[in-house]
Amino acid sequence: MIVMDNDIAALHRGALQRQARQRVDLLDELRAVHNASARGMNQRDIADVLVTSQAKVHRMLKAIERRPDVLSANQPEELILRAFAYDTPREVLLEKLKSMDYTDGEDAPYPHEGRIPGTWDQVVGAFAQELMDESEFNEVRAAVGRG
Incomplete structure (x- = not known):
């Protein structure tokens, strides 16, 4: 370790x-x-x-x-990546993330297998990749009503 x-x-x-x-x-x-x-x-x-x-x-x-x-602009993943990469003030990022509407992932349609991630999955992924800390993640999660 x-x-x-x-x-x-x-x-x-x-x-x-x-x-x-x-x-x-x-x-x-x-x-x-x-x-x-x-x-x-x-x-x-x-x-x-x-x-x-x-x-x-x-x-x-x-x-x-x-x-x-x-190609969609203003996806949570891109906002988080840009903020992390270029040191955007975290308050600015968090306000943008808290004001977004999020989608859930869904099963891929037949004949495909797997899951199509939603926009909330992008936030969860960013947290898992250490692009957001726990307090930031929890602040966004509480603001958008994600348990």
């Missing part, structure tokens, strides 16, 4: 922030690919404009096709 002194805790937080920035960058890149595609650009041209590979553009378009909700 690792003993978390202040220096180790700072290293850990820095690693979490880098991961959050990478995920935010991916969301931004997915939106850029989608916007370029919606303008009628082919994959090779999109890759040239976004300074990436055609294969990566193809994978991103497939990911958007499978989960179009990834």
